[in-house]
Amino acid sequence: MVATTQAENEQDEQPVITVKGLVNRFGSVIVHEDLDLTLKQGEILGVVGGSGTGKSVLLRSIVGLKRPNGGTIDVLGSRLNELNEQQRSQVERRFGVLFQRGALFSSLNLQENVALPLIEHAKLSRKDAEYLARIKLSLVGLPAKAALQFPESLSGGMVKRAALARALALDPDILFLDEPTAGLDPIGAAAFDQLLVTLRDALGFSVFLVTHDLDTLYAACDRVAVLSQKRVLVADTLENVANTDDEWVQAYFNGPRGRAAQYAANASTSGLKE
Amino acid sequence: MPNEWITRESGNLSLQHEWTLVHYQALTSLVARYGDTAKNHAVSLGGITQLDTAGAALIVKLLGIENAKQQAANSLPTKQQALLVRVAEAMETPLDVEPANNNRIVDALATVGQQMVGLWSQQRQLLAFIGLVLATLFSLLFRPHRWRFTATIAHIHSSGLNAVPIVALLTFMVGAVVAFLGATVLQDFGATVYTIDLVAFSFLREFGVLLAAILLAGRTASAFTAQLGAMKSNEEIDALQAQGLDPIELLVLPRVIALLISLPLLAFVGMLSGLVGGAMVATLSLDISISQFMTTLQKDVSVSHFLVGLSKAPVFAFVIGVIGCLEGFKVSGSAQSVGSHTTSSVVQSIFMVILIDALAALFFMELGW
Numbered sequence: 001m002v003a004t005t006q007a008e009n010e011q012d013e014q015p016v017i018t019v020k021g022l023v024n025r026f027g028s029v030i031v032h033e034d035l036d037l038t039l040k041q042g043e044i045l046g047v048v049g050g051s052g053t054g055k056s057v058l059l060r061s062i063v064g065l066k067r068p069n070g071g072t073i074d075v076l077g078s079r080l081n082e083l084n085e086q087q088r089s090q091v092e093r094r095f096g097v098l099f100q101r102g103a104l105f106s107s108l109n110l111q112e113n114v115a116l117p118l119i120e121h122a123k124l125s126r127k128d129a130e131y132l133a134r135i136k137l138s139l140v141g142l143p144a145k146a147a148l149q150f151p152e153s154l155s156g157g158m159v160k161r162a163a164l165a166r167a168l169a170l171d172p173d174i175l176f177l178d179e180p181t182a183g184l185d186p187i188g189a190a191a192f193d194q195l196l197v198t199l200r201d202a203l204g205f206s207v208f209l210v211t212h213d214l215d216t217l218y219a220a221c222d223r224v225a226v227l228s229q230k231r232v233l234v235a236d237t238l239e240n241v242a243n244t245d246d247e248w249v250q251a252y253f254n255g256p257r258g259r260a261a262q263y264a265a266n267a268s269t270s271g272l273k274e
Numbered sequence: 275m276p277n278e279w280i281t282r283e284s285g286n287l288s289l290q291h292e293w294t295l296v297h298y299q300a301l302t303s304l305v306a307r308y309g310d311t312a313k314n315h316a317v318s319l320g321g322i323t324q325l326d327t328a329g330a331a332l333i334v335k336l337l338g339i340e341n342a343k344q345q346a347a348n349s350l351p352t353k354q355q356a357l358l359v360r361v362a363e364a365m366e367t368p369l370d371v372e373p374a375n376n377n378r379i380v381d382a383l384a385t386v387g388q389q390m391v392g393l394w395s396q397q398r399q400l401l402a403f404i405g406l407v408l409a410t411l412f413s414l415l416f417r418p419h420r421w422r423f424t425a426t427i428a429h430i431h432s433s434g435l436n437a438v439p440i441v442a443l444l445t446f447m448v449g450a451v452v453a454f455l456g457a458t459v460l461q462d463f464g465a466t467v468y469t470i471d472l473v474a475f476s477f478l479r480e481f482g483v484l485l486a487a488i489l490l491a492g493r494t495a496s497a498f499t500a501q502l503g504a505m506k507s508n509e510e511i512d513a514l515q516a517q518g519l520d521p522i523e524l525l526v527l528p529r530v531i532a533l534l535i536s537l538p539l540l541a542f543v544g545m546l547s548g549l550v551g552g553a554m555v556a557t558l559s560l561d562i563s564i565s566q567f568m569t570t571l572q573k574d575v576s577v578s579h580f581l582v583g584l585s586k587a588p589v590f591a592f593v594i595g596v597i598g599c600l601e602g603f604k605v606s607g608s609a610q611s612v613g614s615h616t617t618s619s620v621v622q623s624i625f626m627v628i629l630i631d632a633l634a635a636l637f638f639m640e641l642g643w
């Protein structure tokens with residue numbers, strides 16, 4: 001598969017994200033304690049874990065939306081919480097973030113949602129930006145007439161797609177996706193996996209992908225990090241993770257759904273080889 | 275420099291360097307210039323070092339969709355080839371959305387029409403909603419076990435009790451102003467003493483309740499709209515309905531009843547502190563003693579004025595509460611709509627309060643109360 005060779009080539013490069021000893025608390029509730037994680041250049045890292053284990057919180061702290069209670073986070077060679085406003089904005093515009101609930105701007109229509117970063121950061125004219133925005137919307141599988149719709153009139157899956165288009169607007173260096181395929185139909189989800197790999201191969205960005213979707217893990221991810229007991233339990237290739245001796249991991253990968261996804265993935269790769 | 279990205283050798287075009295978002299403007303004009311040439315000459319993409327979606331879109335624009343797919347297969351490395359093909363596929367669907375109707379006159383007429391129809395339907399909706407609230411109110415009147423005491427008390431706290439300081443302060447100051455005004459005018463006739471009557475009549479009949487109602491409209495109608503609006507856009511109201519719960523009973527009645535209880539009390543506070551404001555000015559600058567103020571008050575001002583004033587409070591309260599809640603229910607998903615309905619709820623409720631007050635003044639005057 002293209003995905004793995006890409007990751008192998010660039011394995012020795014410096015990681016784009018390094019999290020060390022991260023601590024996150026809400027009041028007396030400890031979400032993360034001494035959490036370490038790296039995201040390598042050009043890889044798609046799947047982040048899995050039970051509901052409420054702090055995947056979204058981890059994403060928010062890396063992106064800089066939540067100040068960690070301890071530990072360090074280095075992103076693209078700089079330590080986010082030591083930067084001043086302007087440097088920070090420079091780094092942040094190299095991110096593309098898809099939030100778990102979409103977080104589209106409700107008073108802008110879809111093409112304006114996607115065009116906004118193009119106008120503000122890439123300094124395109126409104127006409128050019130909206131044209132590009134429509135291409136991106138079409139790229140993620142939305143029909144052209146949806147471009148003028150407002151977020152309130154969209155279905156859940158359409159919101160996810162539009163949010164992905166917005167995250168991709170600037171062809172970011174790091175893409176953060178929080179459950180991008182939740183709420184997509186299976187065909188759409190498979191198309192999403194493919195699109196992600198295609199774009200990653202062509203543009204070379206790195207992806208921090210929070211997901212519960214086992215098929216996505218098999219189809220798109222180079223490595224998988226398991227969040228459990230307030231830290232990253234393992235972060236390794238899918239096979240190694242699936243063989244980890246941990247109750248939750250075993251239940252996750254070798255439960256009925258895990259086996260089905262594995263079977264499907266094996267079938268499709270052997271089909272390709274023939 | 276401008277030809278850096280596209281070069282022409284013996285009629286054939288070759289694209290090179292970075293085709294990325296950063297160079298979008300320069301690339302767009304190049305694509306426009308070479309558009310015709312590209313259609314009937316060979317084009318090589320081999321020189322491209324970097325390609326992103328924006329660049330790929332421009333290449334597809336330059337070459338046409340089918341041509342771009344073929345070229346991609348011929349001369350690009352695998353990874354970028356896949357991107358170009360994906361973008362070309364994405365551009366297969368028509369991307370131009372129908373332009374808006376730009377006839378200004380028609381637009382203006384349409385807007386006027388929409389506004390008129392909107393105004394009419396707004397009034398009808400308000401009447402319908404009032405009916406609905408009253409019907410629910412009466413159906414629950416004799417079933418005390420379904421009264422929502424906790425919610426009602428909480429709303430009395432936030433919209434009534436918390437508003438006491440601001441209502442008292444405001445009416446106190448207006449009371450002082452009215453007293454000064456009266457003194458200035460009445461001095462010429464040597465009738466300064468009637469300042470007391472002026473303050474008493476105006477505050478008992480009108481200002482006490484009117485000022486309290488206007489404050490409540492600004493403070494609480496907006497809060498109701500924003501609360502219910504946020505719940506509406508979060509589908510919480512739909513969730514209530516789907517569980518067979520009545521949003522009118524759960525959300526609207528406690529709010530309206532809280533206002534029905536709060537506003538008369540606030541109006542009373544307003545009347546008192548208006549009188550205090552007037553009395554302060556009277557004693558400090560008009561040489562009228564407190565005891566004289568009190569005796570005049572008792573002698574000249576009958577209790578009916580107080581009752582006339584207070585009788586309007588429940589009506590105002592009902593109108594403010596109902597408008598605040600109804601506008602909240604009208605909110606649709608967007609943040610903008612929360613804002614516009616909050617504005618509309620304040621404007622409407624203040625307008626209705628003043629309108630009803632004017633009608634009531636006429637009515638009471640004709641009756642001679």
Ligand SMILES: Nc1ncnc2c1ncn2[C@@H]1O[C@H](COP(=O)(O)OP(=O)(O)OP(=O)(O)O)[C@@H](O)[C@H]1O
Nearest residue numbers: 026029031049050051052053054055056057058100
């Ligand atoms: N703003 C907040 N205040 C208090 N606690 C919070 C807050 N945000 C998250 N938490 C807590 O942090 C924990 C992790 O939440 P998080 O949203 O990261 O879960 P998750 O791993 O993304 O779960 P899911 O897979 O369901 O999305 C949860 O226990 C949650 O209750």
Ligand SMILES: [Mg+2]
Nearest residue numbers: 055056100178
């Ligand atoms: Mg989450």
